[in-house]
Amino acid sequence: MFVIKILLGGLHQEVNTFGPGTTTVEDYKRKQYLLGEDMFTFSAEHVRCNEGADGIEGCYKTLMAAGADIVSGGFISAQPGSIIEQSVVDDYIAHLKEVTRANMPYDGVVLFMHGAAQSIGSDDPEGDIIAAVREIVGDDVPITVGLDLHANVTKRMVELSNTISLYQRYPHVDILETGERAARLCLDMIAGKIHPKMAYVQIPMIIAASSYSTETEPFKSLMQKGHDYVAAGKIYDFSVSQMQPWLDVKDGYSSVIAIGEDKDEAARIALEMADELYGMRHAFRTDLTDVDEIIRIAEENKSGKVVVLNDFADSSNAGSAGDSPEVIERILALESDVRGLMYINDNPFALACREAGVGNTVEGMLGATISPNLYTPVKVKAEVKAVFDGVMPYKGMWVDFGPSAVVKIRNTVVLVTTQHRYNGLLELYRAFGYNPADFDMVVVKACTSFRAFYGPLTDLIYPAATKGAATANLTSLPFRKVPKSFYPFSDNDFTPVVNAWGK
Structure with a gap:
């Protein structure tokens, strides 16, 4: 044979x-x-x-x-x-x-x-x-x-x-x-x-x-x-x-x-x-909404559906580091009590929370630990709600976010990890004991793939006007090799x- x-x-x-x-x-x-x-x-x-x-x-x-x-x-x-x-x-x-x-x-x-x-x-x-x-x-x-x-x-x-x-x-x-x-x-x-x-x-x-x-x-x-x-x-x-x-x-x-x-x-x-x-x-094109406006929408939303703040500019699957504190900074600046759920990759803060232990409070700077050229860390006071090893099951394999902590800042629950991974899955938050549907607003750091999972849950998805290595504003990035004759740097006729x- x-x-x-x-x-x-x-x-x-x-x-x-x-x-x-x-x-x-x-x-x-x-x-x-x-x-x-x-x-x-x-x-x-x-x-x-x-x-x-x-x-x-x-x-x-x-x-x-x-x-x-x-x-x-x-x-x-x-x-x-x-x-x-x-x-x-x-x-x-x-x-x-x-x-x-x-x-x-x-x-x-x-x-x-x-x-x-x-x-x-x-x-x-x-x-x-x-x-x-x-x-x-x-x-x-x-x-x-x-x-x-x-x-x-x-x-x-x-x-x-x-x-x-x-x-x-x-x-x-x-x-x-x-x-x-x-x-x-x-x-x-x-x-x-x-x-x-x-x-x-x-x-x-x-x-x-x-x-x-x-x-x-x-x-x-x-x-x-x-x-x-x-x-x-x-x-x-x-x-x-x-x-x-x-x-x-x-x-x-x-x-x-x-x-x-x-x-x-x-x-x-x-x-x-x-x-x-x-x-x-x-x-x-991407129609963007200001972060403050999305927070306001979530605060006033009476539909019973969760609002998704899509921070795609800090997307893990687009190569960003996941360390943007921009959303939590705006929540604090607005003194908002929105019931938020979000994720951030911050090794030092996660380890500090684990060392402090559940029930204790950690005060310090959150975010921008990997991308200080893009973001400014924000001073927070966080109550440690839980600590985990960061390992979660997904489709027959294990995804490792590294030693992690769950903290509460004002009325927002923040998953702080030591490794950046794809976070567009509902299972991410569920693995740590939280259901996105139970919150006013959930932050998702992914471009589009997350819609396959969040789409059945809500249609209130707002791409946010945030900064990041995966920004939709491509003309703002320091391209050196891609020709300037390419769209969107130019808008020329093209015959294939x-x-x-x-x-």
């Missing part, structure tokens, strides 16, 4: 060039540093409990169902953050090359990555990874790739790969399915069922991630058009990249990919969708062309 052999691996991190500090190997080890059999153990456990939501699990699940012999190239992942220490990328590539050479030959390669990484020595780490594998396996072995919708898909990545598939939904509720798509394309190529041509069109624009969703217009209709083309058999797959807008790289673009059997049809569809995407640029073809 013929058994296909597939190399599976990847490095997954979204980088914010303007975030403080660097991302180290310890940051990866705090999340996922899965080499060898560890990658299989992680993926298999998540698939078995039917709660896995990671793309690498989608790849694994699909390849296992096909009876493939999977070789682990290792999978490492870190919380979105600042630029990556070069040794992290170099060490992973060295490991991947060693494993790849030791297990030759292959029928195919599947890589699952984010697509918006940046290291100290490279603006295209994902391209470096694909290149390292391609050099070893040769041009005849299919390489398929899964990426985030916010990936910076480079021309180099396209020319080295046979297919590239991105998430098609934002909020990102199709991560597992994207892994499945990437793996299925590889299997179909190996079986000779398809001979895909991948057209890639670059678009000179970056848009703040808080300014759009695939669940609302106009982006919704564009994505539906792609799905309709797939359903009609015109193409096998399509992707639209809205490049991570806080990534300052020279070779960075939003883009459209169309993958089909017919080269001309793939090109036509990619060009059509790219033209429409650029034409939507003025509709992609096919910039590259897949392998």
Whole structure:
């Protein structure tokens, strides 16, 4: 019986060039540093409990169902953050090359990555990874790739790969399915069922991630058009990249990919969708509300639904540090008794609260411990309500916020952590004993993905006019590499062309 052999691996991190500090190997080890059999153990456990939501699990699940012999190239992942220490990328590539050479030959390669990484020595780490594998396996072995919708898909990545598939939904509720798509394309190529041509069109624009969703217009209709083309058999797959807008790289673009059997049809569809995407640029905007106004709305709200103050500029999944005290500062300045619920990443204050103990009061400066260039710490008097180890379950895995404390400042409950993690989940506050629905106002430091969880709870969601490394005001950031000809720095006419073809 013929058994296909597939190399599976990847490095997954979204980088914010303007975030403080660097991302180290310890940051990866705090999340996922899965080499060898560890990658299989992680993926298999998540698939078995039917709660896995990671793309690498989608790849694994699909390849296992096909009876493939999977070789682990290792999978490492870190919380979105600042630029990556070069040794992290170099060490992973060295490991991947060693494993790849030791297990030759292959029928195919599947890589699952984010697509918006940046290291100290490279603006295209994902391209470096694909290149390292391609050099070893040769041009005849299919390489398929899964990426985030916010990936910076480079021309180099396209020319080295046979297919590239991105998430098609934002909020990102199709991560597992994207892994499945990437793996299925590889299997179909190996079986000779398809001979895909991948057209890639670059678009000179970056848009703040808080300014759009695939669940609302106009982006919704564009994505539906792609799905309709797939359903009609015109193409096998399509992707639209809205490049991570806080990534300052020279070779960075939003883009459209169309993958089909017919080269001309793939090109036509990619060009059509790219033209429409650029034409939507003025509709992609974030309507902001002043923090004081949101607090007032929450105080006066009689609907029975919680008000969400969306502090997206300090979003963990956009690479900010989570240490903004701006909202609590305004609550104190207004002497507001709003029943608030919020989160802040402040290692020294969390540890001071843990040392003081439950029932005691801690007075000190809160916030701006990581981003003093962006924020000013605020003096607070906090009653310690609880202390926790900061570990909470989510979809079959553990998320570690580090040693944490829950404090009360005026009438607002604040979760103070020592590690910054994604905080757009209702489970975050529930794990610490608080239900967001019981409060007047909850602060969420995330761009858009949180709407998948908070949307069923309330429609009173207000993006706030706050400061941060993930600000929607892109023209205020010190970009050095992204061309000034890009929207929103310029607003030029644009005629799309096919910039590259897949392998």
